[in-house]
Amino acid sequence: MRYDRAVSELGRRERKKLQTRQSISDAATRLFLERGFDAVGVKEIADTADVSVTTLFKHFPSKEALLFDEDEQQESALVAAVRNREGRSIPMALRDHFVQAAKGHADHPQFEVFQRLVLDTSALREYGHRMWTRHQGALAAAIAEEIGAPADDVRCAALARFALEARDVIFDRPDRERAADEVFGLLEHGWSADQQA
Amino acid sequence: MRYDRAVSELGRRERKKLQTRQSISDAATRLFLERGFDAVGVKEIADTADVSVTTLFKHFPSKEALLFDEDEQQESALVAAVRNREGRSIPMALRDHFVQAAKGHADHPQFEVFQRLVLDTSALREYGHRMWTRHQGALAAAIAEEIGAPADDVRCAALARFALEARDVIFDRPDRERAADEVFGLLEHGWSADQQA
């Protein structure tokens, strides 16, 4: 959670609002990790954070959203990966971006259990995937602009969609880096490149 | 357990069960098409089909499932498209299969409104997509077997996933056949084939 402007520069009102939001998010994350997503009700989260259920839903649009707090920077990072790719092809730039991101997350040890929770809970896995694929439009637009194609070019949309889906395909594999090589290699050079079938 | 016996060969019990199931499905489809998915409650569907809500949920696992009745043949059709491809590459065989299927559906005029309903209702669109991507495993296995790769080969899994996702990318476009050419061309020959970027 990054807040560009310092918290102290906000009025008391915004500060309190942020504070409430944070305590809700904290309570939810803690309870979910302790006992699982489905075993905790919104009522209990609200009670733990010492707010009403109504207030909880004024800050978060759904129960699932309580766990996915940071989103915006992912999209800009994706677009940046395409823009500042320095000679590499777009698929390779995206491959590097994913590998890099996975490495970065590996630092945080708590990220492991967090990810386990999301992957083991169907509601969360679907919600996460939905949020993730929301970036398709922006990514496609960035790709299109980069190669000078119309903003709604089909191939750009397809590449964006495939790259985003690639993450899930790769995450299931034991050796993620090698999986990333193969999957993005497929996007870069195609199925028929080293496959006679 | 094989149930390829004709309906008439089933006992009165199974026949009645099938009958109630059908009347529920019919009532749901009719009401949904008439007034929209969200404007019809399960209670009303149950009443229309003259069953209790409990019975309704004994036949269908969710409200969305009421609209998606037949699934099994889609999967076998996908696998068959890969198997009987007669010299064509796998991506091209899948492309042809999709184009063919779209043409086949265009016959049924009621399919247009049905599709509109699904596409305009977020709950249904997501459910449909979830059901559709369930075929990834079977499709990936078929591809792997076809080229003599291990059943869990990453590239096969990726191709399967991408092909399934391709449907949605293509369906948004006005000229679906041309879109299918471009998207599956990307899978077949890769991004770098006719793209220097």
Added chain:
DNA sequence: CTGCGAAAGTGCAACCGCTACACTTTTGAA
């Protein structure tokens, strides 16, 4: 044919996520 157990269906109550509503409290600013 009979009777028994399994399966299908019923009605009710409740849970859970979520929302509308009417209300009070807090706070920034004129």
Added chain:
DNA sequence: TTCAAAAGTGTAGCGGTTGCACTTTCGCAG
């Protein structure tokens, strides 16, 4: 100081979904 907007509250309710205890229906073995 005053006032309107914003934050928060409690209650009541909706809609999908499930558990439970119950009745009815049917298939089948004795």
